[in-house]
Amino acid sequence: MFDSAAAIGVILGSAWFAAVPEPTTVNKETVTVSYMTDVHNKEWDLSLSKAKSVVDVAYQSKPTSFYGLRYGVSGMLNGQGTYMFGPGIGKTIDVKGFDMTLFIYPSYSVIKGEDRVRSLSGNFNFRTTFDIMYRLNEKTKLGVGLLHISNGGYKDPNHGLEAVRLTLGRDF
Secondary structure, X not given: OOOOHHHHHHHXXXXXXXXXXXXXXXXXXXXXXXXXXXXXXXXXXXXXXXXXXXXXXXXXXXXXXXXOOEEEEEEEEEOOOOEEEEEEEEEEEEEOOEEEEEEEEEEEEEOXXXXXXXXXXXXXXXXXXXXXXXXXXXXXXXXXEEEEEEOOOOOOOEXXXXXXXXXXXXXX
16 A cells, blocks of 8 residues: 555655645635646647546635645546546645645546556545645636545555646635
């Protein structure tokens, strides 16, 4: 379970986000739309009809009084019909015009087609997202990030999947 750099990064990142308080008291809900492509996509073909590209839509609540943690829900879909959806928990830290957000979504998955996501086993997987977003104005932000999908080691195979994300967010 802890044999990859991504898994170790998620654990260390989660501990850091839980320990660091939010430096601002921005009380916001956020909706994001992300476009992702598998990091193993050597052709960098960003067509939505390709198996390696995914769209994700997420809602994140206002920070709670418990360490500033936020709850949310996310769903993602690719061109071959693979989808994942589930609730999540995470945190956003605001730093001088940038939002750094880490979220973990335990997700129900339906894997279709010949995409790399098929290397994940079972219908239950964990999706971890990390985004750094720049505030374009008071309500809109744009950023880049990473996604890691894994079943947490409860079933073989557990090859995991990493993706690069481009995210547009709207606060309300």
